[in-house]
Amino acid sequence: MADLRGGDLSRLRQLNSLTAIRALRRAGPLTLSALAERTGLSRPSMKEVTAELMELGWVEEVPPSSGTMGRPARRYRFRADSGHLVGVDIGGHNIRAALSDLDGEILAETRQPVSPDDPLEDRLAAVERAVSGCLALSRTTVEDLWTVAVGTIGVIDPEGRVVYSAAVPAWRDLDLAGELRELFPCQVLIENDSRLAAMAEHRRGVAKGARDVVFLHVGRRMGAGLIIGGKVHRGFGAASGEIVMLPEARWFHAPEHLNTCVSVPEGTPPEDAAGSTLSAARNGDPAALEAVERYVDDLAVGTAAMVLILDPEMVVLGGGFSRSADVLLEPLRRRLERSCMRMPELRASTLGDECVVVGAIDYAVGHLDDQLFTPDRGPLPVTR
Structure with missing residues (x-):
């Protein structure tokens, strides 16, 4: 000062x-x-x-x-409309993009389907299409963008390189920030998707105001984000929350219990299999209920380990499967109560599968605040 x-x-x-x-x-x-x-x-x-x-x-x-x-x-x-921010969620099967003003109010959203096995060029082209769709819907241009913030699967280093990604082969050892700077003439930020999801839930969702949170990012793949002392925890090597990498936690293959349930109708696309099982379980189908029990058995192992280590105030079930919280929360609660010394509050996400793209917007807003609206950053620039 x-x-x-x-x-x-x-x-x-x-x-x-x-x-x-x-x-x-x-x-x-x-x-x-x-x-x-x-x-x-x-x-x-x-x-x-x-x-x-x-x-x-x-x-x-x-x-x-x-x-x-x-x-x-x-x-x-x-004048929040003097510039625009874009948040992108690059998942294994979908790419979501959202455009906001400088205060983080979302003005447009789009989605592009992809496959985990798509080559790098196709995935990057899908990112560009998703962002272009937002620009078209909001009648803005790429020159109006100040920041593009991206959440993606994998371990991300501070420079925006994907150090490791088990789910998307084309992502491994990729300078993702560098690739996206070739597409967008503005600042590009890259972060792990589960951490951005946790950030969004902490700032806008059910975990708002909580200081210590375990965020379960569950869907067709599994992840976790941690809030410690009111801040997203990245860890020394930016690899916090990666309990899915521990075989004993049984998270990596846990979704297969839902994908391979005999109650899934023949011809159901693979990306819809888990949702079909959860829907059948909601209707009381015995085979689906058994598959859900096996899935929750595996989910509870890694969750209990994080609860015992961190003693969080809250555990949030988020991601795509949070839409089936009515089926998953109670069996998960019963298992955690058997394992945890102190049972945290267990809640369902209010953001669902939009959590990553919303978190990316919040990440961009926070970065803008650090750059322009903190006392040690020099004079404010002319914005028009």
């Missing part, structure tokens, strides 16, 4: 500007008086700060509501 006692007025203006932006992003639109009250600045100082932020393109005046009587006080808002 700069020492302001020496009269560093430019630094003081910068801090005042950041304070005003934070207030407008949390509670805008606001009048000058309300903004001054929230920031602790005088109204004349806030008027000067607001004028400068309008000149830079970060703030604009909100037109008065129609039918307003008299001369209404001027209100101002943060």
